[in-house]
Structures are given as C-alpha cells and as structure tokens.
Amino acid sequence: xxxxxxxxxxxxxxxxxxxxxxxxxxxxxxxxxxxxxxxxxxxxxxxxxxxxxxxxxxxxxxxxxxxxxxxxxxxxxxxxxxxxxxxxxxxxxxxxxxxxxxxxxxxxxxxxxxxxxxxxxxxxxxxxxxxxxxxxxxxxxxxxxxxxxxxxxxxxxxxxxxxxxxxxxxxxxxxxxxxxxxxxxxxxxxxxxxxxxxxxxxxxxxxxxxxxxxxxxxxxxxxxxxxxxxxxxxxxxxxxxxxxxxxxxxxxxxxxxxxxxxxxxxxxxxxxxxxxxxxxxxxxxxxxxxxxxxxxxxxxxxxxxxxxxxxxxxxxxxxxxxxxxxxxxxxxxxxxxxxxxxxxxxxxxxxxxxxxxxxxxxxxxxxxxxxxxxxxxxxxxxxxxxxxxxxxxxxxxxxxxxxxxxxxxxxxxxxxxxxxxxxxxxxxxxxxxxxxxxxxxxxxxxxxxxxxxxxxxxxxxxxxxxxxxxxxxxxxxxxxxxxxxxxxxxxxxxxxxxxxxxxxxxxxxxxxxxxxxxxxxxxxxxxxxxxxxxxxxxxxxxxxxxxxxxxxxxxxxxxxxxxxxxxxxxxxxxxxxxxxxxxxxxxxxxxxxxxxxxxxxxxxxxxxxxxxxxxxxxxxxxxxxxxxxxxxxxxxxxxxxxxxxxxxxxxxxxxxxxxxxxxxxxxxxxxx
Amino acid sequence: xxxxxxxxxxxxxxxxxxxxxxxxxxxxxxxxxxxxxxxxxxxxxxxxxxxxxxxxxxxxxxxxxxxxxxxxxxxxxxxxxxxxxxxxxxxxxxxxxxxxxxxxxxxxxxxxxxxxxx
Numbered sequence: 001x002x003x004x005x006x007x008x009x010x011x012x013x014x015x016x017x018x019x020x021x022x023x024x025x026x027x028x029x030x031x032x033x034x035x036x037x038x039x040x041x042x043x044x045x046x047x048x049x050x051x052x053x054x055x056x057x058x059x060x061x062x063x064x065x066x067x068x069x070x071x072x073x074x075x076x077x078x079x080x081x082x083x084x085x086x087x088x089x090x091x092x093x094x095x096x097x098x099x100x101x102x103x104x105x106x107x108x109x110x111x112x113x114x115x116x117x118x119x120x121x122x123x124x125x126x127x128x129x130x131x132x133x134x135x136x137x138x139x140x141x142x143x144x145x146x147x148x149x150x151x152x153x154x155x156x157x158x159x160x161x162x163x164x165x166x167x168x169x170x171x172x173x174x175x176x177x178x179x180x181x182x183x184x185x186x187x188x189x190x191x192x193x194x195x196x197x198x199x200x201x202x203x204x205x206x207x208x209x210x211x212x213x214x215x216x217x218x219x220x221x222x223x224x225x226x227x228x229x230x231x232x233x234x235x236x237x238x239x240x241x242x243x244x245x246x247x248x249x250x251x252x253x254x255x256x257x258x259x260x261x262x263x264x265x266x267x268x269x270x271x272x273x274x275x276x277x278x279x280x281x282x283x284x285x286x287x288x289x290x291x292x293x294x295x296x297x298x299x300x301x302x303x304x305x306x307x308x309x310x311x312x313x314x315x316x317x318x319x320x321x322x323x324x325x326x327x328x329x330x331x332x333x334x335x336x337x338x339x340x341x342x343x344x345x346x347x348x349x350x351x352x353x354x355x356x357x358x359x360x361x362x363x364x365x366x367x368x369x370x371x372x373x374x375x376x377x378x379x380x381x382x383x384x385x386x387x388x389x390x391x392x393x394x395x396x397x398x399x400x401x402x403x404x405x406x407x408x409x410x411x412x413x414x415x416x417x418x419x420x421x422x423x424x425x426x427x428x429x430x431x432x433x434x435x436x437x438x439x440x441x442x443x444x445x446x447x448x449x450x451x452x453x454x455x456x457x458x459x460x461x462x463x464x465x466x467x468x469x470x471x472x473x474x475x476x477x478x479x480x481x482x483x484x485x486x487x488x489x490x491x492x493x494x495x496x497x498x499x500x501x502x503x504x505x506x507x508x509x510x511x512x513x514x515x516x517x518x519x520x521x522x523x524x525x526x527x528x529x530x531x532x533x534x535x536x537x538x539x540x541x542x543x544x545x546x547x548x549x550x551x552x553x554x555x556x557x558x559x560x561x562x563x564x565x566x567x568x569x570x571x572x573x574x575x576x577x578x579x580x581x582x583x584x585x586x587x588x589x590x591x592x593x594x595x596x597x598x599x600x601x602x603x604x605x606x607x608x609x610x611x612x613x614x615x616x617x618x619x620x621x622x623x624x625x626x627x628x629x630x631x632x633x634x635x636x637x638x639x640x641x642x643x644x645x646x647x648x649x650x651x652x653x654x655x656x657x658x659x660x661x662x663x664x665x666x667x668x669x670x671x672x
Numbered sequence: 673x674x675x676x677x678x679x680x681x682x683x684x685x686x687x688x689x690x691x692x693x694x695x696x697x698x699x700x701x702x703x704x705x706x707x708x709x710x711x712x713x714x715x716x717x718x719x720x721x722x723x724x725x726x727x728x729x730x731x732x733x734x735x736x737x738x739x740x741x742x743x744x745x746x747x748x749x750x751x752x753x754x755x756x757x758x759x760x761x762x763x764x765x766x767x768x769x770x771x772x773x774x775x776x777x778x779x780x781x782x783x784x785x786x787x788x789x790x
Contacts, residue, residue, distance in 0.1 A: 075734055082712070082738050089705045089745050093698035093752060097691070358730035395724045395734050396716050405720045413717045420713045443694075444758045451749045458742045465738075592695075 008499035010151055016503050017165055020184065020510065024169045024177035037174035037543045038105035038522055039438040046445040048183050050452020053436055055182030057084075057427070057453070058189055058460060059135070059512040059573065060142035064505060066461075067489075068482030070468020071336070072367065074393035076402045077468055081461035083420050087427025088457060090585075092450040095428045097443035098592045105438060106519070107431040108527040111587055111606075115599040123606040125527030127583040128431040130610060132520045132553075133560070134576035135432070136513060140561025143509045145483055146502065156562045162506070163558035166513045170521065170550045174543070175439055178514040185511035188504050190456050193463045196486070196501065199493045200470035201356055204348040205363060208337040208475055212366065212385060216301040217269050223300055227251055232302070235262075243375030250373075250382065251302060252320070260321030260330050264302040265384045303366075305384040306332050306479065311377055332383070334488070336477040339387055340364035356466070363390040365472060368479050383479045393472070415639035419574070422643035426577030429584035432512075432519035517557065521550035574641075575617050582609035582646040590654050601658030609650030616642035690757045701752045708744055712737050 069077030103110035108124035147158025404412020525546035621632035
C-alpha cells in the first residue's frame with residue numbers, strides 16, 4: 001500500500017517535538033544533582049507519576065502491535081492486553097512499597113540494599129541493560145516504520161530523528177523531563193484513543209460487498225471449463241500461464257481498463273450443519289475454524305484477492321500491473337470489510353459498547369490470509385479473503401501464536417501458559433518501570449501512583465479491543481502490515497485525527513525510549529561504574545557520566561534500530577518480558593519475603609535467570625525461523641516461551657545457593 | 673485531638689508493623705487476583721471451547737472474563753489503597769534520608785499516626 005505523506009501529521013508531530021524539547025530545556029535548569037537526574041528529587045506528584053507510568057509502559061508494541069494484532073486476528077491480541085495489565089497487580093501488591101523503601105536510583109539499588117555487594121550491582125546492571133536493549137530495538141524500528149509511510153523519509157531518518165529527540169530529552173533534565181514527556185504522552189494516548197473509540201461506536205458496522213466482490217456460487221465443473229479461456233460473470237478469463245497454471249485455485253479475470261487483472265480465489269462452499277449462525281457448541285469438524293461444517297457438493301465461491309509479485313529485476317507488480325500510483329500502475333488496496341450483518345442489514349448505525357460486540361459476533365468479517373506463489377517471472381504474495389464468523393473473531397486461538405490451544409499438541413498449551421506467565425511476572429521486573437517508584441516521595445505515593453497507572457492502563461487496554469475491531473471493519477487496513485492499523489483507522493474518519501494519532505504514535509515511542517535510555521544510563525553510571533568499578537564521583541560528575549552513558553546507549557539504540565530494519569522485531573518485547581521475569585523478579589521477591597536470602601543467592605538467581613531465558617530464546621523455534629531463517633523443527637528446545645521453565649529455575653537457584661552460602665552462627669553473630 | 677508524641681523505638685516498631693500489615697494485605701489481594709487470572713489462563717489453555725459460551729448480555733466468556741480481569745484489577749487496587757496504612761515518618765535504613773517526609777499529609781487511608789521524631 002502506498003501512503004501519501006501527511007503534512008498535517010508532520011505539523012502536529014513537530015509541535016509535539018518542539019513542545020517536549022522546550023519543556024525539557026526549561027526543566028533542565030533545575031536538574032543538576034543525581035537525585036534530580038535519576039529520581040526527579042522524589043517530588044513528582046503521585047497522580048502525575050501514575051499517568052507517567054502509563055506513558056512509560058504503553059509502548060509502540062501496546063499501541064500499534066496489539067491494535068494491529070486484534071485488527072488482523074481478533075481476540076488474540078486482547079490476550080496480550082490482559083496479560084500486560086495483570087502484571088501491574090504484581091507491581092502494586094508485591095513490589096511497589098518495598099521498592100520505594102529499599103532503592104534510591106536504580107533497580108540494582110533495591111536488590112543490593114541489604115548487602116552492598118558489587119556482584120549484585122554488576123548482575124543487576126547487566127540485566128537492566130539486556131532487558132532495556134531488547135525493549136529498545138522494537139521501539140526504534142517502530143519509529144522508522146512510522147515515519148516512512150507518513151513523511152516519505154527512509155527508515156533510518158525516522159530512527160535517527162527519534163534517537164536525537166530522545167537523547168535531548170534525557171540529557172537535558174533526566175527523570176524530570178522524561179516524566180513530563182511520559183505524562184503528556186500517556187494523557188494524550190488514552191484521551192485520543194477514547195475519542196477514536198467513540199468515533200468507531202458512532203459509526204457502527206457497515207456491510208461492504210463492493211470493494212472485494214464475490215462471484216458465485218459456481219459449479220466446480222463450470223469453473224474448470226471456463227478457466228482455460230472462457231468467461232465468468234460476463235468477464236473474460238485470462239488463460240493460466242507464467243506459473244499460474246500450477247495454482248488452479250486462482251482465476252484471473254481481464255479488467256475493462258486493461259491494466260493488469262483482477263485475481264480471484266476459488267473457495268469450496270461449505271454448509272454449516274450447526275445452524276445459520278455458524279456457532280458450534282461442541283467443537284468443530286477438525287479444520288481448526290471451530291465451525292461444524294460439511295462440504296456442499298462441488299460448488300465454489302470466487303472471492304477477489306490481491307497479489308504482489310517481486311520480479312527478478314527487483315521491480316514489483318500488483319495484480320499484473322507495475323506497482324505505483326500513476327497511469328497504468330496499480331497498488332494494493334486497503335482491506336477490512338464486513339460481508340454480512342445480522343438480519344442481512346446494510347448498516348447498524350450508532351452502537352453502544354456491548355451492542356457493538358454482540359452485533360459483530362453475529363456478523364461475518366472478511367479477514368485476510370496470504371501465501372507465496374512461485375511464478376515464472378518471480379515470487380508472488382497472494383492475499384486472499386477468509387470470510388470468518390464474528391463469533392470466531394471474538395474467541396481465542398486464531399493467531400498462529402495461540403492457535404495451538406485448539407490443537408492436540410500439549411507443548412503448544414505449555415507455550416501459551418509460559419507466555420501468560422511471563423506477561424504476568426514481567427511488568428514488575430522491568431527496570432525502566434521500577435525506577436519510576438523513586439520519583440515519588442514515599443511508599444504511599446508509590447502505591448497511589450500505581451493505582452492511577454492501573455486505572456489508565458486498564459482503560460486503555462479496554463479501548464484496544466474496540467480500536468482493533470474498528471480497524472478490522474474500517475476498510476482502511478494495509479494488507480501487508482497491520483502495525484499501522486490504529487493510525488489508518490483514524491484516517492478513515494478524519495485527516496486531522498489521523499495526524500494526531502500518528503503524532504501520538506511517535507510520542508509513544510519518545511516516551512518509552514526516554515524511560516529505557518534513562519534506566520540504561522543509570523545502570524552504566526550508577527551500578528557498573530560507581531558500584532562495580534568503584535569510581536567515586538561527585539553528584540555533578542555522576543550526572544555528567546550518566547548523560548554521556550545516555551548518549552552512548554542512544555547511539556547504540558539508533559544503530560540497532562537501523563540494523564534490524566528488515567527483521568520482524570515486535571516479539572523482542574516478549575523477549576524482554578521473559579528475560580526480566582526470569583532474571584529480576586525471583587531475586588526481588590525472595591529478597592523481600594525470604595529472610596535467608598544471601599547475596600550469592602541473588603547474584604546466582606539473576607545470572608541463571610538471565611542466561612537461561614536468553615539461551616532458551618536463542619534456541620527456540622521462533623528464533624530459528626524468524627531470526628536465523630532456519631528450519632524451526634531443528635530447534636532444540638520444545639517450545640518458544642521460556643518463562644515457565646526459567647522463572648522457577650531462577651527461584652530454585654536462589655534458594656539452593658542461599659542455603660549453601662548461609663552465614664554460620666558465629667559469622668552472623670559477629671555481623672550483628 | 674492530637675496524639676501524644678511517640679518514642680523512636682515505638683516509631684520504628686510502628687513502621688515495621690505498618691509494613692507488615694501492608695505486605696500481608698498485598699499478598700491477600702495478590703492471591704485473590706492470581707486465582708482469577710489462573711482461571712482465565714487455564715480455561716484458555718485446556719478448555720478453549722468454553723470461551724465461546726454466551727454468558728452475559730449476549731457476550732461470550734472470553735470477552736466477559738477478559739474485561740472482568742481488567743475491572744477486577746482496578747477494584748482490587750482501589751480496595752488495597754483504601755485498606756493500606758501509611759508508613760510513619762522514618763529514617764531510611766539504607767541511605768539515611770527521609771523516606772516519608774510528609775507522611776499522612778495527603779493520605780486518605782486509615783491507621784495513620786503522627787510521629788514526633790524529636
């Protein structure tokens with residue numbers, strides 16, 4: 001899909017950037033001490049800190065990734081919303097107050113509060129850097145992904161631009177400016193997501209059978225007879241050649257304007273044996289779609305699809321015509337249609353939040369799948385419609401990651417349990433989230449700001465379901481990439497709403513990356529240089545070193561964002577959660593609740609949790625397929641998500657090492 | 673009526689008692705939510721078909737349980753905030769800085785005590 005650069009988006013974005021940098025410069029004048037740089041002097045009001053939690057936490061993965069996943073697959077994206085929010089319960093009930101009481105600037109401070117051990121500082125500092133880097137890469141790549149379609153700049157420009165703005169924000173006023181940027185971003189994100197959802201509900205649902213029409217039902221015999229050069233629905237059939245003859249399911253019809261062809265895919269018609277609504281109460285027919293169906297003879301339906309072919313000379317064709325917007329050229333068209341509403345109505349008009357879901361569940365939606373087709377002149381990616389009952393869209397198990405829960409493979413269920421465990425445990429272990437507890441004055445403020453955070457984040461995650469479903473039925477989705485679902489949904493309503501939502505998506509990246517760079521610079525300057533190497537720096541010098549570290553980490557983030565451009569990196573956020581939950585949470589929880597925890601136990605737990613979860617991920621089928629390009633079946637670990645193994649392993653390691661290294665009675669007595 | 677000043681030892685004991693109270697409260701709330709969350713995760717993993725059952729106002733269990741988890745998190749968080757006690761003013765044992773410089777000043781929870789550090 002080709003996006004026209006949106007100058008309104010540029011203007012709104014520039015206003016955001018100028019505003020945040022101006023704010024940072026103003027706040028920077030009063031932020032010279034370490035307390036100011038790392039912890040905003042502990043003077044951030046709890047309500048502001050609560051919204052800043054939302055600004056820190058709701059990354060591009062939440063906003064763009066979850067909305068896109070719901071838009072393409074339905075309910076499964078909402079599972080992430082639920083898991084991400086549930087993690088805040090751990091943060092509030094278990095971590096918030098002790099974290100504030102124990103630490104001062106960094107996550108390592110809290111772990112090391114009782115022991116003053118360089119080993120703990122080293123392990124926790126490295127763990128902070130590892131988790132933050134995994135989190136940073138998708139944010140930076142997301143910045144490039146956003147800027148290319150919106151402004152027409154190359155990917156690297158977006159990455160560099162975000163990097164420079166964020167480094168400026170962090171270097172000028174550290175945690176003070178970072179907090180206010182995150183507050184601004186959190187407020188705007190929740191507010192305008194709410195506006196967009198109201199627009200979605202007011203529009204309601206509308207049938208669109210024209211954008212991608214269907215032809216039929218046809219007899220399969222008639223189709224076979226006509227496919228070799230006859231006509232279908234009064235339109236000439238292009239005889240299959242150039243490799244299409246090996247894919248008889250696809251039929252090419254000539255276009256009146258002669259530019260390329262219209263591609264149709266023949267789907268066998270299936271009659272639903274369980275009633276008209278397609279709902280089956282007792283399972284399905286084994287085809288994975290949950291609907292009890294049987295073949296209706298040899299009848300087929302032709303549904304229009306789209307194809308994009310990469311030629312040997314690196315040029316592209318869309319449905320047989322050169323890719324572009326000029327005369328004689330074609331581009332992929334936006335998708336996302338409702339093909340049937342209950343009662344065969346054409347539109348519903350305005351709907352309430354519950355009626356929206358119940359109506360959708362009784363409708364039929366055209367989801368889209370894709371497959372690679374080898375042709376004589378190159379490889380075509382064919383995008384085809386998957387008419388799906390709304391009831392199926394609103395149930396778990398449609399996305400490839402979650403499809404296993406409907407199959408017979410027990411490891412797929414374990415993989416699902418492992419992912420949900422990592423999401424639950426990961427939030428309260430993310431260093432860039434934990435350091436926000438130091439920005440308020442006391443435990444009560446930490447508690448109250450977490451409650452505000454839960455309220456705003458929870459509200460946002462409820463909105464994600466409507467944003468995703470709204471995009472799914474908006475007719476504005478990019479069939480090649482669902483990450484732009486939310487901005488494109490906004491464009492379906494108004495160019496200015498599109499500009500604002502796009503600018504907020506940029507600010508989403510700014511807010512989260514600021515927190516990550518700050519956490520990383522603290523780990524380098526405070527934990528590793530100060531705590532491990534023993535560099536005794538004055539407050540001002542430590543701030544200077546931290547700022548240099550922020551520039552260095554920001555530079556590395558920019559490089560990684562450019563290097564990983566072509567990689568599908570959204571799952572790196574999942575890695576960050578798994579590594580954080582395995583490396584950090586066991587040590588933190590045991591330090592708080594098990595008096596016999598020793599410093600050796602903590603060090604071993606952090607290292608074992610970090611190495612085992614990282615090792616597991618690197619040896620998983622997901623990584624084999626997506627990163628190394630190898631056969632996923634060759635992966636040595638049985639499932640991709642490590643948490644269910646590595647989190648308990650980290651706990652057990654801490655207990656065993658602590659018992660082996662417990663001080664003798666005499667030592668304990670002397671140390672009193 | 674203003675409570676009489678308490679001694680440093682009594683203040684320390686108060687800090688510890690308040691922290692224990694809050695920690696215990698947190699664990700109870702955590703256990704309740706964990707049970708609710710595990711129910712959701714296990715149904716999805718082992719009985720995904722149940723999630724399609726229409727349970728309330730035409731909505732299926734997946735939607736109702738999912739929204740329920742989000743609402744429950746907020747309600748439990750508010751309840752926890754209401755029942756927690758505020759840690760009285762104390763010297764931070766690690767860094768020696770005031771940990772709760774204005775404890776109770778903007779706190780609405782019950783059980784607060786004013787502490788005279790003199």
